[in-house]
Amino acid sequence: MRRLWLRLAGIAIALGVWELVGRHFGESLFAAPSLVIAQFVPQLFDGSVLPVLAGSLRQMSIGFALAYALGVPAGVLMARSKTVDALLHPWLSMGVVTSIAALVPLFILMFGTGFSFRVAIVFFATVWFVALTIYQGARGIEPRWLEVGRAFGAGPIQSFSKIMLPALFPYLLIGARIGLIHAIRAMVVAETFVIVGYGALIHNSGLSVSTAPLLGLLLLLMLLGIVVTWVLRKASSLIAPWYEERRTA
């Protein structure tokens, strides 16, 4: 209960400070939250924002799905086989540090600026982080558990579905969460650069006199990130309640 009050107080303080700072600088520099809500909420429901966001998310989810479908098996294989690990790790390390923004001009030459470009950017931004998360999770599986399974006569399929998969489950959700956050970031990078979809909305609202619509668009993205995180955390605590995630991020 005390926690809830503290959190609400923290949010209230942040909003209060924003309101004061916003009023001081005026809406052309930093619109206050009251103004953002007053201007952005009508815009939100007049059909100029949400359908665009939905379209962007649909394309993003294809890139994410591809990255997840490839990243999960890659992570499991790397964790189970030292050879695969040694073969894939250099590329994984390289992929993790590579700047997505720097890939944008390259991918435009390779794929144009359409659908395949956006999917490729999201895929490339996401796959490494999914693989890395699953790898760390699968490495934590105790060999003893698998030995116990074998001792009780489990074949390879059974030991995968009955031992590894449940042990991996929380990591599948963490991988999805981290992957989705990276996918959303990549979507924004790609779309702001070529000025399409939700990125175009952000870009164009930057040109308007008031910062309220721009801040509204940012708040919507923030809300999206929070909802994704919250849903996947909840799912994790419902489906794998034995697993208490260590707070790392």
Next chain:
Amino acid sequence: MTGILRVPAARTVWLNWLSIVLGLIVWEAIARRLPHIVLPPPSIVLVRLVEDTLNGKLVVALLGSLEALVFGLALAIAVGVPLGFAFGRNRTFAEMFDPVLNAIYAIPPVAFVPFLIIWFGLHLPARVALVFLMSVFEITVAVTAGARDVNPNQIDVGRAFGARRFDLVRKVIFPAALPFIFTGFRIGLVRAINGTITAELFFAAINLGALMNDDARRFDTAGLLSVIVLLSLLGLAAQAALRRVEARVLPWHIRAAA
């Protein structure tokens, strides 16, 4: 997780190199069947990388990029480390502002670009601001974890020997949190490198960003790839260098290579 010195076996190192060579061969084989605009072979990219390094083009651009990188990262460290300590050591503060921090962190940094243009224009201040935004949260999160997980026994020992609040922070909590501060620097540095090139492409194109823009205009895919490879190698080298420094400065605490 901590305190394990992971010495890669000779076989692993060998396989790492084999993997790089194999990857390059596959890339070369695929690229030879495709037009160079779509995918140039690594041999050509490598030649470009060496040429542009020797004729100074990449070096000059890279040195120019360092300015925003250094300022932005220094600001992020100056804000992120104290903020991380506040979050890690003060429970009330953490409870209050953790949701706010997470909320701001959830916004993709590039979405701030139009806003940063309004505030800082298109040049150095805007680039510094984006580098700062892209690295400060990672540093804060790592330092928070470090400051929170200081072994309470160590603090008790410090207290028992009469250390007061300031001494406690300086002589017990800070050294115990140092490995996490280093982790924060390492992640922050990589993010700052990414932030620098992002800024150079999304604000007024300059330095490496300008090189990439020119290459893109001339459909020079090999040029683009040489810049990307250079940046990625730089990121890896920076990480490795900081690990070295960490092992020197904190010999009692060599962390597992993750």
